[in-house]
Amino acid sequence: MRMLPGRPHPLGATWTGEGTQFALFSGVATRVELCWFDAPAADEPVARIDLRERTDSVWHALLPDVRPGQLYGYRVHGPFAPERGERCDPHRLLVDPYARAIAGRLSWGDGEVPKALVVDPAFDWEGDRRPHTPWSRTVVYECSVKGMTARHPAVAPALRGTYLGLASEAVIEHLLALGVTAVEVLPVHHCVTEQRLARLGLTNYWGYNTLGFFAPDARFATGDRGQQVHEFKAMVKALHRAGIEVLIDVVYNHTAEGDATGPTLSWRGIDNAAYYRLDPGRQSEYLDFSGCGNALNLLHPRTLQLVLDSLRYWAGEMHVDGFRFDLAPALARGFEEGDRLERFFALIQQDPTLAESKLIAEPWDLGENGYRLGHFPAGWAEWNGKYRDTVRRFWRGDAGRAGKIASRLSGSEDFYGRRTGHASVNFVTCHDGFTLRDLVSYEQKHNQANGEENRDGSDANWSWNAGVEGESDDAEVLALRARMQRNFLATLAFSQGVPMLSHGDELGRTQLGNNNAYCQDGPLTWVDWEPDRSGRELLAFARRVFALRREHPVLRRRSFFSGRPGEGRQAKDLVWLRPDGAELSAEDWQDPEIRRLGMLISGEAHDEIDETGRPVAGESLLLLLNAAGVDCYFQLPPMPNPGRFELLLATTGAELRPEGNLLVPARSLALLAYRSGA
Numbered sequence: 001m002r003m004l005p006g007r008p009h010p011l012g013a014t015w016t017g018e019g020t021q022f023a024l025f026s027g028v029a030t031r032v033e034l035c036w037f038d039a040p041a042a043d044e045p046v047a048r049i050d051l052r053e054r055t056d057s058v059w060h061a062l063l064p065d066v067r068p069g070q071l072y073g074y075r076v077h078g079p080f081a082p083e084r085g086e087r088c089d090p091h092r093l094l095v096d097p098y099a100r101a102i103a104g105r106l107s108w109g110d111g112e113v114p115k116a117l118v119v120d121p122a123f124d125w126e127g128d129r130r131p132h133t134p135w136s137r138t139v140v141y142e143c144s145v146k147g148m149t150a151r152h153p154a155v156a157p158a159l160r161g162t163y164l165g166l167a168s169e170a171v172i173e174h175l176l177a178l179g180v181t182a183v184e185v186l187p188v189h190h191c192v193t194e195q196r197l198a199r200l201g202l203t204n205y206w207g208y209n210t211l212g213f214f215a216p217d218a219r220f221a222t223g224d225r226g227q228q229v230h231e232f233k234a235m236v237k238a239l240h241r242a243g244i245e246v247l248i249d250v251v252y253n254h255t256a257e258g259d260a261t262g263p264t265l266s267w268r269g270i271d272n273a274a275y276y277r278l279d280p281g282r283q284s285e286y287l288d289f290s291g292c293g294n295a296l297n298l299l300h301p302r303t304l305q306l307v308l309d310s311l312r313y314w315a316g317e318m319h320v321d322g323f324r325f326d327l328a329p330a331l332a333r334g335f336e337e338g339d340r341l342e343r344f345f346a347l348i349q350q351d352p353t354l355a356e357s358k359l360i361a362e363p364w365d366l367g368e369n370g371y372r373l374g375h376f377p378a379g380w381a382e383w384n385g386k387y388r389d390t391v392r393r394f395w396r397g398d399a400g401r402a403g404k405i406a407s408r409l410s411g412s413e414d415f416y417g418r419r420t421g422h423a424s425v426n427f428v429t430c431h432d433g434f435t436l437r438d439l440v441s442y443e444q445k446h447n448q449a450n451g452e453e454n455r456d457g458s459d460a461n462w463s464w465n466a467g468v469e470g471e472s473d474d475a476e477v478l479a480l481r482a483r484m485q486r487n488f489l490a491t492l493a494f495s496q497g498v499p500m501l502s503h504g505d506e507l508g509r510t511q512l513g514n515n516n517a518y519c520q521d522g523p524l525t526w527v528d529w530e531p532d533r534s535g536r537e538l539l540a541f542a543r544r545v546f547a548l549r550r551e552h553p554v555l556r557r558r559s560f561f562s563g564r565p566g567e568g569r570q571a572k573d574l575v576w577l578r579p580d581g582a583e584l585s586a587e588d589w590q591d592p593e594i595r596r597l598g599m600l601i602s603g604e605a606h607d608e609i610d611e612t613g614r615p616v617a618g619e620s621l622l623l624l625l626n627a628a629g630v631d632c633y634f635q636l637p638p639m640p641n642p643g644r645f646e647l648l649l650a651t652t653g654a655e656l657r658p659e660g661n662l663l664v665p666a667r668s669l670a671l672l673a674y675r676s677g678a
Contacts, residue, residue: 006062008055011309012098012214013072013118019064020118024074024096025302026271027057028086031077034061035093036070037115040104040224045073057302068120069225071103072096073113076270085273085283087264095211095266097275097306099190102215103224106192106265108199113265114192114211119226121317123233130321131243132356133181135381135422135498136556139546140247141180142430143503144205145188145220150526162220163231167238175244178506178539179546182245182358184324186431188232190215192256192265197519200451205521206431208326209256209292211265213310216318236319245321247358248314252296252307253330253365259293260285274300277334289330289367298344299334307331312353322358324383329372330365346377360425374415374423381498384412384424391428392439392462394595394627395487395667402594405625406576409599411496411557421557424497428488429505434515436488436505439463440481442470446513449520457516470513482534483668486541486651490669493545494623496557503527506542508535548648548671553618554601575600577622581635595628596664600637603674620674621648626664635661636672643676 006021014021022034035045051059066072074096078088095102099116106114149155149165159165166183175183187207197204207217216232218224236246255275257268267275277287277295286294298304314320325331332344345361348354363373363382376382387408394401407414408426416423429436434445443465445457466472466480485508492499503509504527511517517525531539549555557573576584577598584597603620622645626632636645647656647670654670655663664670 006053006060008053008058008060010098011058012096012100013116015068015118015120016062019062020066020070021060021062022051022066022072023058023060023098024051024076024270025058025274026076026078027274027302028088028271029059029076029078031090032059033075033077033090035073035075036066037072040071040115041112042071042115043111048075066118068118070118071115072118073115074270082260082284085278087268087272089264089269092264092269094264094269097213097266097270098309099212099215101224101226101229102190102212102218106211106263108195114190116212116215117224117226119229121229123230125233125237125319128237128240128319130319130356131181131240131245133243133245135358137550138181138245138358138422138498139179139549140182140184140425140498140500141175141178141503142184142186142427142500144186144431144525146205146521147526148503151523152527152529154529158222162222163216163228163235164222167235172239172242172244176242178501178543179550180244180501182247182321183239184247184249184360184500187249187251187326188217188220189213189251190217194256194258195263197451200519202451202519203521204519205525206518208251208518210251210254211256213250213252213306214313233318240319245358246319247322247324247360248320249324249326250311250314251326252298252310253327254288254290254292254294254296257294259288262293271302273297275303275306289333289365289370290327291366295330295333298331308348308351311348311357312351315357316353320357322360324360324362326362327365328361328363328376329370330367333365333367341372341375342377345380349377349379374412374417374419376423378419381423381425383430383500384408384415384426384497386415387412387424387426387495387497388428388430389460389462391488391491394625395484395491396462396464397595397627397629397667398462400592401627402591402597403589406597406599409491409495409623410574421496422498425500426492426495426497427500427502428492429502430500431502432516432518433458434461434463434513435502435509435511436485437481437508437510438513438515439488440484441465441472441510442513444469444513445515446470447516449514449524450516451519457514461515478534480667482538483652485538487667487669489538489542490545490649490651490671491625493549494555494671496555499546499549501542506539507531508538544649552621552673554603554621557601573602573604575602575637577634577637579632579634581637596624596626596632596634598625598634598637599623603676619676622672622674623669624654624662624664624672625669627667629666631663631665633657633661633663639674641676643674645672646675647671648673 073093079086096116100119101117104114146161150161154170190212191207193204216228221228279285390404394405650670651668
């Protein structure tokens with residue numbers, strides 16, 4: 001095997017068209033062996049070669065005879081002294097941290113380990129154009145690549161559960177009809193299943209256990225010998241052609257190697273102290289801000305480079321439109337306190353390759369002071385867990401929710417201040433927790449199938465089962481549950497901010513009360529594309545509410561002037577009303593028993609600009625909410641210009657009466673538009 005000196009960058013295995021450049025960082029290695037394999041399951045390499053060139057702790061070589069499709073791994077020689085944080089072990093075959101594809105599997109029984117794969121990056125993008133959907137028009141749909149299509153009858157059997165399945169015509173048509181502008185897929189970085197789950201016959205279905213930060217997961221491809229890269233790109237191209245952006249959930253807070261008792265698969269055996277945050281008082285142990293055993297050491301320049309290079313690769317080479325950062329505060333831990341989030345996340349935002357990407361933070365981790373909602377820099381959006389909890393508790397009928405629901409409906413200014421508009425990613429459900437149907441059917445989690453005796457998963461679900469736990473055939477219970485699902489969907493669609501749906505909620509998907517289905521890869525978590533009548537009716541309703549959001553600019557505001565009580569209705573963009581039509585006073589807001597209120601948005605309250613640079617015209621809208629257990633008459637408020645209110649939508653049986661009031665039944669809402677001059 002010929003070997004030329006090559007270059008220390010880029011890191012990873014780079015096909016040049018004439019050979020492959022290999023480069024691996026390790027500041028502690030004394031020797032690095034590059035091993036070739038002829039099959040993913042092979043135990044012994046067909047060849048080994050020492051990387052003799054070393055530049056700034058990067059071991060590298062150019063090998064003219066190595067072409068795409070070659071399987072490889074590293075054996076790193078160096079100190080093994082866990083008490084000093086050193087864990088080199090040349091007996092371990094290690095995956096390249098920069099591998100563009102990974103083949104094979106991790107078998108806990110027979111010692112089989114995955115292999116990295118040399119990839120040809122060539123792909124015909126056919127003039128692919130990113131949709132660049134503005135935040136004000138963005139509707140996010142969170143989904144699992146596999147769960148979306150594993151049961152879809154209109155997707156070819158061979159493509160169900162794959163990237164190509166997600167890009168199929170049937171799925172794209174469903175997303176477009178729903179009004180979705182961006183899919184946010186659960187982690188697609190190559191992951192492995194933990195030993196505990198494997199012993200139980202379970203799988204890490206969600207994928208939050210990364211082995212390769214550059215490699216698309218081969219679970220979602222028709223093969224693992226490069227198909228995963230080509231097919232992921234094909235998925236992105238097809239979704240872009242339909243005007244749908246692709247956001248990916250990225251997990252840079254920890255890796256699949258776990259705690260000190262976990263497997264050595266890659267980073268740990270290459271340069272443990274560089275890649276991981278070690279306990280200062282006990283170097284053999286790892287700091288852990290995620291509950292998964294370790295934390296990447298982004299204080300080290302090479303590890304920070306790894307994360308930034310990964311993001312650039314997915315944005316540049318793979319044409320991804322944005323990222324959702326799992327447990328984002330964990331990434332900034334150790335940076336200077338006070339402005340650590342600003343410093344670290346502004347660094348990502350200012351990168352030229354990432355400048356136009358949508359950046360979304362999950363703004364909490366498990367460390368001290370880990371709940372950081374509202375603390376991310378301008379330009380970032382955040383999953384708003386307070387929105388989820390407030391909306392659930394308001395519709396459940398909890399006391400003292402009126403002021404909070406008002407804040408959530410109007411963009412959560414109490415958290416985001418001037419960032420109100422796109423900063424808040426609003427959601428009622430997501431992959432983690434109850435589905436929408438289960439939210440109205442279960443008050444207790446039912447996670448026995450996860451093998452942890454129902455100890456896992458949150459106990460704070462803020463759910464309500466309408467009087468019966470679990471499935472029911474009682475017509476009244478089912479009708480109330482259907483209404484509550486409509487309430488949640490309508491509230492989400494009519495709130496200021498960026499709405500996010502969880503896949504299958506629009507069809508009535510159930511996990512039978514499992515609120516932590518991370519290890520359930522089967523019909524329990526896969527979307528059922530043949531829903532019953534109630535599911536079909538819910539889908540039609542979901543399409544309607546997001547169409548209304550699209551049609552009315554005032555539902556997509558970036559900011560409001562809401563004024564203060566008593567300043568006069570005409571001075572405000574947004575007014576909160578009592579059922580008698582009067583404006584809520586400061587004293588009213590203090591009443592914990594308020595469960596009925598109106599939200600009047602002025603037709604002048606819009607800041608959306610058309611292609612000519614002029615404001616988009618809009619109508620005044622009135623949203624009436626009744627979370628109480630009894631019906632309520634709302635007096636329609638007087639308006640400054642002649643016209644009349646028209647009922648656009650109700651979640652059940654609202655009646656507009658000639659005398660100028662509207663009957664809003666118990667536990668329901670209604671949306672009206674004011675037609676001037678009508």
